[in-house]
Amino acid sequence: MAAYLTRNDRIKSELGKDARRERRFYMFFSILAFVPGAFALWEINYELWNMIGSVASNSPDMALTQTVRMLPLYLTGASFIFFLIYTNGAYRAKNVKARASKWCAGGIVMIVLGMITAAYVGIGVALGEYDRLIEGYVSPLFPLDMLLAGVIFIGVGFLSIRYSKVIGEKGSALPCVDDRGLFGWRLRTFGLLRALCLLMAMIGFAACFWGIFVLDFAHGCLMYGIVLWLNYFTAFAMYFAYKYIFCETKPGIRGTTAVKLGSIFLIINVILFALHLITVQIWNEAPDVVAFGILPADFLTSMNIFAVFYGVNNILAPIIAIARGLVMEKKNRSIA
Amino acid sequence: MLKRIVSMAVICALAVSLLAGCAKKTVSYRDHLDDYVKTMEYHDGFTILQLTDIHWHGGTQVGDEDYGSERYLRKVINEAVAHAGKIDLIEVTGDTFMLTNKTAVKSFIDFMTRTEIPYAIIWGNHDRQSTYNPNWLSKQFLKAPYSLYTEIDNDDVHERSNYVINLLNLDGSAAWQITNLDSGASYRDGAADFDLTYDYLRDDQFEWMTAEHDAVGKDVPVICYYHIAQADYDLAWDAISAGAAGYKSKFFNIEGFAPSKYCRATEDICLKNNVKAVFIGHDHADDWTFTTPSGVTFGMGVKSGKELYYANIAPGLDYSGVDYSEEFALIGASLVTLKNASGDFGIEHLYLNERDEGDFVKWVEY
Incomplete structure (x- = not known):
C-alpha cells in the first residue's frame, strides 16, 4: 500500500x-x-x-x-x-x-x-x-x-x-x-475490458449522483439503499483507482500495485455484494420501494439484474487486476 | 495497511447495518380513517373519466406536431366533455410517468390543472422509475390544484395511493365510495429470485378498504381503481373461454393479463364491500371488461396515448362484441357514469386516434 x-x-x-x-x-x-x-x-x-x-x-x-x-x-x-x-x-x-x-x-x-x-x-x-x-x-x-x-x-x-x-x-x-509491444493481444483484450469498466464507472458515477435524490431513505430499508449506492460508487472508484493510481505508478512496481489494489477492492466488493444479497433477502420489497429510479433495467426486463450486474462487474474486475498483477510481478522477477 | 483497510471496511459495514431499518410503519390506519378520505358532491349522472398508462415520459410529451401526449390528452378530455356534457372526476390509474424527470412531472401537473377537473392519481409500477424521489412525486400531487391525491406517511397499509373519495348526497350521507388502491410495483421472493413478478394487493389493503366502507355504511356502492390486474381477469377469461355461463364480457384482450403470481381472486372481497366495479390499467393492449355471475364488473381502462407501446386492433376480433370495420389503435379513455345511488352505472370506451385525414373517434358502450 x-x-x-x-x-x-x-x-x-x-x-x-x-x-x-x-x-x-x-x-x-x-x-x-x-x-x-x-x-x-x-x-x-x-x-x-x-x-x-x-x-x-x-x-x-x-x-x-x-x-x-x-x-x-x-x-x-x-x-x-x-x-x-x-x-x-x-x-x-x-x-x-x-x-x-x-x-x-x-x-x-x-x-x-x-x-x-x-x-x-x-x-x-x-x-x-x-x-x-x-x-x-x-x-x-x-x-x-x-x-x-x-x-x-x-x-x-x-x-x-x-x-x-x-x-x-x-x-x-x-x-x-x-507498451503496445509488451502486451500485444492482451492489450486489446484488456482494452475492451477497460472500456466496459469505463462505461460501468460512468453510469455508476451518475447513479451515485442521482441516488442521492432518488433513493427513498424516508421509506425505510436504509441499509439496502446505502449498499446499493456503495455498489455503484465502487464501480466508479475502481476506475479512478486504475486510472490515477495504477496507471500513474512506475511500470516496475505496477504488478504489486495491481495485486494490492485488486485485493482491496475485491474484499470490499465481495462484502458489498454479500450485503446487497442479504438486504434484498431480508427486505425483498426494498428495490421497488426505495430505488427504482436507479435500477432502470429491472422493470423492463422483469428481472432482478441491474444491481447484480454491478456486483458481478465489481468482483470480476479486481480478480482480473490481481491476475494481471501476478503475471506482471512474475515477469518482473524473471527479467530481474 | 491492508489489514487496517479491511478492518475499516468491515466496521463500516457493521455500522451501516446497525443504522438499517426497513419497517417504519408507525401509523395505524385504524386511528386515521378520516385522513384517507376526500369528498365530492354526488349527483345522478356523475361522470368518471379513466385515463391510464399515459407514460408522460417526456420524450414525446411536449408540443410535438408529429406526436404529443399533451395534445392527445387534451383531445381525449375535450371529446369526453363533449360526449358526456361534463366530466366530474378524472381517475388516472397508474404509469402516468416512466423513466422521466421532475420537469416532465411538473408539465403534467400544469396540464391537469388547466383542465380544471378534479383528478385522482394512483401509483403504477413505472411511476417509481425516474430521477426523482417517490416522496417528491407524492408531495407534488398532495399540493397540486384539483388533485385529490391523499397519502398517509408511514402507515400500515401497503404502498402509497390508498385513499377513498366519498361522493356525498346533499344531506351529507355517502351515495358512492370510490376506493383507490396502490397495487405496487414488482415483487421478488428474495435475493435469489431473479424473475420479478408484479406486486399485488395485500390483505392489509383489503382490511383498510373494508374499514373505510364500514365507516360510510355497508349499503353504499363502491367502485375500485388500481393499476395491476389481480387473478380475477385470468380466471374469468379461462372460464368464459371454457363456456362458463352467467358472464358478460366485451372489448379486447390482445396481450393477456399480467397479474402477480402471488395475487388472488378478489370477487369475494368485492361482494363483501358492495363493490360494483373494479377498473385497472397496466396492460396497454387490453381493455377487456367482464361481469361475473355475481354481478361484479371488472374492467380495464383504455390506454391513454401511444407512449411505450400500444395495440393496433385488426378487423375480425368478433369475441370483442365491438362493431368495427377498420383497423384502429387501442388508445383513448374509459368513461363511467354513475346513474343513481343504488349502484347502477354505465361504462363506455372511447377510442380516439389522431389521423391526418381527420381523427378517428369511436364510443362503445359496455
Whole structure:
C-alpha cells in the first residue's frame, strides 16, 4: 500500500515542470469529459430501456419517434466518450508524432460530431420537431444543452487540431508510453475490458449522483439503499483507482500495485455484494420501494439484474487486476 | 495497511447495518380513517373519466406536431366533455410517468390543472422509475390544484395511493365510495429470485378498504381503481373461454393479463364491500371488461396515448362484441357514469386516434 502512495513511486516524480503541466492538462480534460459524459450516458441508459421496451412490445413506431427526438443525446454521449478515448490515446501515445495525429484526427471527428449535433437540434427546432429550445426533458435544458454541447464539441475539435500543430512544431514534454509491444493481444483484450469498466464507472458515477435524490431513505430499508449506492460508487472508484493510481505508478512496481489494489477492492466488493444479497433477502420489497429510479433495467426486463450486474462487474474486475498483477510481478522477477 | 483497510471496511459495514431499518410503519390506519378520505358532491349522472398508462415520459410529451401526449390528452378530455356534457372526476390509474424527470412531472401537473377537473392519481409500477424521489412525486400531487391525491406517511397499509373519495348526497350521507388502491410495483421472493413478478394487493389493503366502507355504511356502492390486474381477469377469461355461463364480457384482450403470481381472486372481497366495479390499467393492449355471475364488473381502462407501446386492433376480433370495420389503435379513455345511488352505472370506451385525414373517434358502450 505504501508503495503506490509514495511520491517517488509515481510517474510524475520523474517528470519535469513542462511535462507535469502537460500531464495536468490531460487529467483536467479527462475529468471534464467524464462528468458530463456520465450524465449523458445515464440519460441514454433511460432512453435505451424505453426504446427497447417499445421494440419488444411491438411498437417500433414509438421507438423510432423517441430515437428521432433523442438522437442529439446519443450523439452527445458518443462525443464525450470519444473525447475520453482520444485524449487517453494521446496521453498514452507511443511517440510524439502519434500523439499529434491523435489530437488532429480526434479533433476532426469532434468537429463533425459537434456540427451534426448542433445542426440537428437547430433544424429540429426550426422544423418543429422540438417545440421550443428548452423543452425540459430529458434534462432541464433539453435540447438547448445538446445544441450548446455541439457548439462546444466544435470548439474542442478546433482546439484539438490547433494543439496537434503545436505538438508537431514544438514537441511534447510528456514522455510517451510504448507498451503496445509488451502486451500485444492482451492489450486489446484488456482494452475492451477497460472500456466496459469505463462505461460501468460512468453510469455508476451518475447513479451515485442521482441516488442521492432518488433513493427513498424516508421509506425505510436504509441499509439496502446505502449498499446499493456503495455498489455503484465502487464501480466508479475502481476506475479512478486504475486510472490515477495504477496507471500513474512506475511500470516496475505496477504488478504489486495491481495485486494490492485488486485485493482491496475485491474484499470490499465481495462484502458489498454479500450485503446487497442479504438486504434484498431480508427486505425483498426494498428495490421497488426505495430505488427504482436507479435500477432502470429491472422493470423492463422483469428481472432482478441491474444491481447484480454491478456486483458481478465489481468482483470480476479486481480478480482480473490481481491476475494481471501476478503475471506482471512474475515477469518482473524473471527479467530481474 | 491492508489489514487496517479491511478492518475499516468491515466496521463500516457493521455500522451501516446497525443504522438499517426497513419497517417504519408507525401509523395505524385504524386511528386515521378520516385522513384517507376526500369528498365530492354526488349527483345522478356523475361522470368518471379513466385515463391510464399515459407514460408522460417526456420524450414525446411536449408540443410535438408529429406526436404529443399533451395534445392527445387534451383531445381525449375535450371529446369526453363533449360526449358526456361534463366530466366530474378524472381517475388516472397508474404509469402516468416512466423513466422521466421532475420537469416532465411538473408539465403534467400544469396540464391537469388547466383542465380544471378534479383528478385522482394512483401509483403504477413505472411511476417509481425516474430521477426523482417517490416522496417528491407524492408531495407534488398532495399540493397540486384539483388533485385529490391523499397519502398517509408511514402507515400500515401497503404502498402509497390508498385513499377513498366519498361522493356525498346533499344531506351529507355517502351515495358512492370510490376506493383507490396502490397495487405496487414488482415483487421478488428474495435475493435469489431473479424473475420479478408484479406486486399485488395485500390483505392489509383489503382490511383498510373494508374499514373505510364500514365507516360510510355497508349499503353504499363502491367502485375500485388500481393499476395491476389481480387473478380475477385470468380466471374469468379461462372460464368464459371454457363456456362458463352467467358472464358478460366485451372489448379486447390482445396481450393477456399480467397479474402477480402471488395475487388472488378478489370477487369475494368485492361482494363483501358492495363493490360494483373494479377498473385497472397496466396492460396497454387490453381493455377487456367482464361481469361475473355475481354481478361484479371488472374492467380495464383504455390506454391513454401511444407512449411505450400500444395495440393496433385488426378487423375480425368478433369475441370483442365491438362493431368495427377498420383497423384502429387501442388508445383513448374509459368513461363511467354513475346513474343513481343504488349502484347502477354505465361504462363506455372511447377510442380516439389522431389521423391526418381527420381523427378517428369511436364510443362503445359496455
